[in-house]
Amino acid sequence: MINTATVQTQKFSDRAHRILFELALHPDGEWVDVTSIYSSLGLNSHQVRGALTELRTAGMAERKRRMARSQATGRRTHRTYFRLTEDNASEACA
Secondary structure, three states, rough: OOOOOOOOOOOOOOOHHHHHHHHHHHHOOEEHHHHHHHHHOOOOOHHHHHHHHHHHOOOOOEEEEEEOOOOOOOOOEEEEEEOOHHHHHHHHHH
């Protein structure tokens, strides 16, 4: 049997569902950094990144990387932020 599931009927992991709800708590297209997502859900960064990849693949979340300075060392690094895509944000708020 060939798997012909579309993106809309794709099954997400429990972690992806939890992250989807966490992102829905930030309305108006607010960017949320990965650190605050895994801290609030009690997960580690690896678990969150895998679930975020599921959401990005389905077109439900988008990613942005910003350069920043580490507060501890002063070295330049990058921070990754996520938010729901525009059409999914309006559906999640409804």
